[in-house]
Amino acid sequence: MLDKVEQVTGRKPKLGIVGAGNIGQLLAFQLAEKFDVCLISHRYSAPTEKQMSLTSLSQDISEQTFKILPSNHAAISELDIVLVCVKAYQVIEAIEPLLLHLPSHAHLILMHNGMGPYLSIVPRLKVTQGLSLATTSQGAYRDNQWHVTHSGNGLTQFGHIDGTPLSPQAKHLMLQSIPNSEWVSEILPALWQKLAINAVINPLTALHQCLNGDIALPKFQPTVQAILTELFDVAKAEGITLDQTETERRVFEVIKLTASNRSSMQQDVNSGRQTEIEYINGFIEKQAKKHSIDCPVNHSLCAEITALHQ
Ligand code: KPL
Numbered sequence: 001m002l003d004k005v006e007q008v009t010g011r012k013p014k015l016g017i018v019g020a021g022n023i024g025q026l027l028a029f030q031l032a033e034k035f036d037v038c039l040i041s042h043r044y045s046a047p048t049e050k051q052m053s054l055t056s057l058s059q060d061i062s063e064q065t066f067k068i069l070p071s072n073h074a075a076i077s078e079l080d081i082v083l084v085c086v087k088a089y090q091v092i093e094a095i096e097p098l099l100l101h102l103p104s105h106a107h108l109i110l111m112h113n114g115m116g117p118y119l120s121i122v123p124r125l126k127v128t129q130g131l132s133l134a135t136t137s138q139g140a141y142r143d144n145q146w147h148v149t150h151s152g153n154g155l156t157q158f159g160h161i162d163g164t165p166l167s168p169q170a171k172h173l174m175l176q177s178i179p180n181s182e183w184v185s186e187i188l189p190a191l192w193q194k195l196a197i198n199a200v201i202n203p204l205t206a207l208h209q210c211l212n213g214d215i216a217l218p219k220f221q222p223t224v225q226a227i228l229t230e231l232f233d234v235a236k237a238e239g240i241t242l243d244q245t246e247t248e249r250r251v252f253e254v255i256k257l258t259a260s261n262r263s264s265m266q267q268d269v270n271s272g273r274q275t276e277i278e279y280i281n282g283f284i285e286k287q288a289k290k291h292s293i294d295c296p297v298n299h300s301l302c303a304e305i306t307a308l309h310q
Pocket residue numbers: 113197198201202212254258261262263264265
């Protein structure tokens with residue numbers, strides 16, 4: 001469908017981004033060359049425009065004006081692709097109002113830490129719509145709401161999960177727009193690997209109020225190994241083929257690469273915000289229950305972080 005639209009009209013595909021956080025804003029700039037990009041927000045009741053700026057890795061500053069559409073606006077029915085970059089616990093609430101208005105060929109792409117929300121989106125899509133999942137290790141931060149700094153290169157992976165796949169043409173345009181990106185035939189193993197990284201680093205740094213790099217200290221190793229062993233058992237029961245040695249290597253690589261960072265969960269806890277624990281260690285626990293697998297370490301991390309928020 002999308003291919004046909006482009007062949008007939010020659011127009012850029014229309015792509016809406018929900019979630020103008022660090023990654024959402026970075027992707028808005030990266031995708032804007034090949035797509036007609038707008039932001040979608042339930043905070044606005046009428047369309048508006050925002051001038052945003054980006055400091056690139058080479059320190060160049062560029063500015064661009066992006067349209068912001070309210071989530072119930074008529075123009076939502078013209079979007080070809082919707083990229084959702086909100087926190088895991090905001091995904092359903094963010095997508096719900098859009099589902100009523102999206103066209104029958106729309107393709108949704110979810111990109112967030114943790115796993116789970118896609119399971120409740122799948123049954124709500126029309127057969128002709130599609131859903132993909134994505135993960136990125138690109139780095140970005142903001143000094144103010146509308147200025148994003150691209151702070152690190154990283155791999156961005158996309159993969160189809162349900163419904164009608166995204167057209168080859170649209171996939172190609174996404175790969176041309178986002179540096180070091182790929183469409184993989186199976187996205188779930190990549191997401192389980194990212195889940196392993198977050199399941200180890202996020203709760204431990206939040207509970208012990210330490211930097212990501214500290215998780216490599218010997219005192220944390222029994223817990224790190226227990227988190228991973230439980231995760232590997234659950235992934236196996238779910239039919240996910242994970243290379244355990246490679247996953248463990250990647251966990252320690254990310255600990256090293258982000259050694260001086262404070263994890264997003266630690267920042268959430270310290271600012272009194274809701275955390276993504278339910279979609280990280282909580283997701284492992286939920287899937288474990290389905291298979292009657294015990295996962296006491298992921299369970300207690302989940303309970304401890306939840307108690308902090310309450
Ligand atoms: O994704 C992250 C997070 O903080 O949520 C890591 C990779 C742990 C980097 O801090």
